[in-house]
Amino acid sequence: MLSQETINVIKSTVPVLEEHGTQITTVFYEELFKAHPELLNIFNHANQARGKQQTALANAVYAAAVHIDKLEAILPTVVQIAHKHVSLGVKPEHYPVVGEYLLKAIKMVLGDAATPEILKAWEEAYGVIADAFIGVEANMYEENEKKEGGWAFFKDFTVANKVPESDVITSFYLKPADGEHVPDFQPGQYISVRVSIPGEKYMMIRQYSLSKTPSPDMFRISVKKENDNDPDGKVSVYLHEQVKEGDKLEVSAPAGDFTLEGDPDNAITFIAGGVGITPIMSMLETLAEKDPNREVVFLQAARTPAYAAFTEQIHSFQERMPKLTYQTYYEGNRIDETVLKENVNSTSDVYVCGPAGFMEFVITTLYHAGFSKEQIHFEFFGPAADLSKAE
Template sequence: MLSQQTRDIVKSTAPVLAEHGTAITSVFYRNLFNAHPELLNVFNHANQAQGRQQAALANAVYAAAVHIDNLENILPAVVQIAHKHVSLGIKPEQYPIVGEFLLKAIKEVLGDAATDDILKAWEEAYGVIADAFIGVEDSMYKEAREQENGWNFFKPFTVARKVQESDNITSFYLKPADGSNVPHYKPGQYISVRVLIPGEKYTMIRQYSLSQAPKADEFRISVKREADNDPNGVVSIYLHKQVDEGATIEVSAPAGEFLLDATKDTPVAFISGGVGITPMMSMFETVAATTPDRPTVFLHSARNEALAAFRDAVEKHAAAMSNVKTKTFYSGGPDGVITGEVLKAYVDITGDAYVCGPVPFMEAMIRELRALGMKEEQIHYEFFGPALQLDNN
């Protein structure tokens, strides 16, 4: 347990972290990678270049400072980040390295203002928080390892099939290279894919939602090809252009907390934008197969018809259901975007809504659903990339 003095010091530094957090985390990452370049095999270089990872870490450190008296308040965030860590293969021995460089960065940015007492308090606090992550992740690794067909870290998979779903989304059907089956996963979960792209020094890891209901012998991911000049697009372009049927890539066990509650038969709405449709396909197919009488709405927004993936699959699943409404909106066409009026017409606010897509899309959808009277616990959402704050007030 942390002493009262330590907690008081950490809380008192929260405003300083709010002011200097991104500067501290930028120095932290620069120094960390200079000393431990092997960690570049784990971190997303594009998020680094764009400052997203630095901002996400600054938010996390600030949240820890504010809630140091009641760290259970940040447990949901810890669990969400721990899922990411497990899918990336983060190990307990990496935490002390991170702690050392975080403290050095605080000292470097704050200078004399970072007294020995402040640094000591943060060292203690970091130790407690790191132990929480290590404990949560250890149980996740254990569960992943001990489930049927489970494993830890990365395992070779073969690309069994490659299917174009739209002008910019292609599905990859992945089977274990050793001929085994895959573990059961929950609709909405994701896997990590690790590749070493020719000409690149470090491996790159990206997370992709599993885009079909659980099958015994395969995973399916559906990857949006980003623009050639987009730093986020390095892996997606490689997968689209160079990874063909028969190729081998490395895959982590399924992870993630954006989950369909498949035990319910109350109304459910799936609302997606762009490639955010991928986890919805797994959920929608599961509802069609297991609770086909469940009142269901499937709303999707794409820029135009050429970019709208899975239209045939949505129709096929809907045909197996007795109480379903589906509609695709084209933001560049006469239907326009999904508005509050549309949600009011389609969504039963007594049920649950699942939202996934670009951050501005999700902010708008969540805001409109709340305005209709849906409560926080009825609205489930997932966004891609580091855990940035959603501005949905």
């Protein structure tokens, strides 16, 4: 527990963090990687290059300061980030290093304004927050290991099959290299894939949604091939162009909290943009198997019909799901406010996944239409954008 004096000091830094937060986190990462380049084996280089990770961390630090007197308010965010950490293989020994360089960055950016009193308060606060993460993540690692076929950190898998799903998306069927079964998971969860790409100094990790309902013998991920010149594209291009059936990949245990929830009697609306369809396919297939009479509306947005994945499979689900309504939208006929108003049941649970701009539009529109936070479930690929003002 933090003292009231420490809480007051942390609260007093909120305006400073609002103004200088991203500058602090930018310096933090620069200094951290300078001293500990081995951590580049964990962090997403593309997110660093684009400033996404710096912004995400700045938002997290700001939220911690705002809610320092009632940290339970940010527990859902802690759990979401903890899932990401477990999927990346973050360990307890990483936290003191991060704390050291975060305090150093605060001092470097704020100069004399970072008084000993402020630095001491943030050191104490960081310790409490780090302990919370370490505890949550330890439980997650333990739960992963206890599952039948489970493990912690990374394990070798063999690419059993590669199947094109559209002009830009290919599915990879992954089987444990040791012949064991895979653990059960919640539809909507993801795994991390860690690769060593020839010519690259550090390993790279990317998180991919599991795009098929759980089965005991394999995982399926469906990967969009990004532009060769896009920093985000290095791993996807490597998987598409160089990884062959029979090759091995390092894979983490399933993680993530974007899963089917809510009242099982409620209608469901799925809204997917581009490769955001991948976690939703796992959810939809599960409903087709276990709850085929559920009222479901599925709105899929893609650049062109050639870019739209899984359309044939979704149509096959319609044969088993009499209350499944499926519509596709392409450039020139996009999902807009009218489409949402006409197709999204005001009492349904809504699941949204896709590019950040697409999701921000959909979620903001639904909030303004009267949908509650409890009704809307979403998953961002990469560091989450700040939707706190969308409500």
